[in-house]
Amino acid sequence: MAIERTFSILKPDATRRNLTGAVNAKIEKAGLRIVAQKRVHMTRGQAETFYSVHSARPFFGELVDSMISGPVVVQVLEGENAIKTYRDVMGATNPANADAGTIRKEYAVSVGENTVHGSDAPETAAIEIAQWFAGNEIVG
């Protein structure tokens, strides 16, 4: 299996509750390496660009408001099969459907405030990483 990179966000509900370390422990325990990380407060424009694929969805406004409601931690994670590995550790979008032991099962507040983002495919991972990190900020 090839080494892959994925893009992660610890959302405002995570930073608000001081869960950065707890979520990072789950990430590292799953064998993923945090090869880039920074704390930022997204602008509305940055959040709208990031989630533009969802712009027609009824929850888009609520999603953008939530993403700019406090600081986030943006990350690049590296490891074997990183995209799927991280999706598995995150758990289902709706925490009510998430498996035991997943980040969302343990920490998510609701389907909207669900603690983490992770890329869903190699193409989106590359686009998302490029929105937030320069190449020399990623140190594997």
Ligand code: ADP
């Ligand atoms: P995921 O984050 O698991 O990839 P999606 O890409 O489908 O999920 O949705 C992006 C984000 O939009 C979710 O993580 C969640 O914060 C929000 N969201 C998705 N569905 C809903 C919903 N029905 N109501 C409110 N917010 C939602």
Ligand code: MG
């Ligand atoms: Mg998604």
